[in-house]
Amino acid sequence: MSRIFTARHAMGTKVSGQALVAKDGFSARYDLDRIEGIFSRPAHKLAGQSYVGRILVLDTAKGGVASAWMLHEMQSRAKAPLAIVFNSVNPILAQGAAFGDITMLAGFDEDITVAIPHGSEVEIDPQARTLRLR
């Protein structure tokens, strides 16, 4: 049976795919090897894993204004995540998603990184501001 989670903030187009989930932050500058398309900061809970084409489900956006440009640059090389879902977002990641045309959801009534199992199939509908766990 599917479960549906509603976000307070949403943008982008409807997408579905495999979720990469961690109770950790996200910054394109601090955490990623953007050439290889993997999480590279050793202390990150997803270190070594590819984010390309995945739906990232993470706790919070972290510092670094560069992410606004970097999401656009990653998208231009087809090395971007399919969507990013946060418990708490900051303006940089929202601006980056807007500039890079990446679907984004943020702000839930429960901890979304606990509610969504790592590796599960999910569907995001920004118009309805929903994430559906299939």
Next chain:
Amino acid sequence: MTMQLNDEEKAMLAGELGEAPRLALSHQLKVGEFFGARDFVPVTQAHVMADTESLGEAGVRWLESLAALKDGSRRVRIPTITDPRGTDFSKARRLKQAEWMTDLEARAIAAFVKLGVAMTDTCINYQTIQAATRGEHVAFGDTGVVIYSNSVSGARSNFEGGPSALSAGLTGRTPRYGFHLDEHRQATIRFRVDWTPSKLNDWGALGGVIGRRAGNYWSVPVIEGLDRPPSSDELKHFGAAMASFGSIALFHLVGITPEAARLADVGGEALEPVAVRREEVEALQQSYAVDSKIDVVVFSGPQLSLYELRALADLCDGRRFRIPLLAVTSPQVKPDCDRFGYTERIEAAGGTVYSGMCFYQSYAREIAEANGWKRLATNSAKMVNILGGYGYVPMLASMEQCVEAAQTGRLQ
């Protein structure tokens, strides 16, 4: 939520003022509606972070497409300045940067100039260009600039990434959400410190501890217990690290920063105090101390003030470095650093003073590989937080310890 637009904004969105403002306002609308902004707020200054390691070819092409527009106004409407570049053109070879890197930088600069942007190339514009004032709405990029301007100056800005800050320059406004609003400027978490740092690395580490514990962008720490007002350089390192470790954009220091003359002014009395002990600050620094051998010493992130360069020059006198020591400052400070002899004294010991760039924004991964740098010593807590992702083993120490490491190759 649909944002309310005034007549000028409606004209912009309809393209009546040109394609550049139309594109800029369209982008700002997406962001504003995402955050539920009611309307736009006029801003007086914009500060654009746009090194080409972040932009890549795609970002530079986007800038060039804006700069090539012929119709209407493609030039910024308000003073719009830049964060550091990805190189110091006069020393790119010394850094072993590839020609394509400097070519990309040159293309970005040419596009910015056509858009009317002033290439100030500084992340310490509050020390070098013009500090924003209390209540002034601005659109600043670089998290260190935002947290300093919001907290120390009492100005009002969100983190504005490059595309959004440039958009604000082109439209003269930004969506009214987050730290432009009174309700987001009240404290959400209260810290009590039992110790006032004296070294810049300690201030940065304290900022890092508070940033980590505060948690996210919407948290506003209020801090009690400091026994003196910190200097501008101390607050620079404190804020930059807090923003880096925790994505924090505003803090208050009771009795020191302008919006918190008293704890009650920012709603702090209603919050339970959380103790931050000196041991936690030391533990954060120790967590990076994994090796005693050092390949390179870097002072950057944020760029150094004239006073930091003066202190560094004093420490360099009579020394001869075995490993590279890089000191990075702004194009506004560098001429005075030269004029007062600080550059000569730092470089006589074997160091190098760079201008207009930032170390971690200058293709840090590639220059590490080209120069054989891995173990890096710095007094910047912000830098150690960032550089792990670029393949470095960064270590945090005082300026004195870092200079000693440049001479011996070892960090004690």
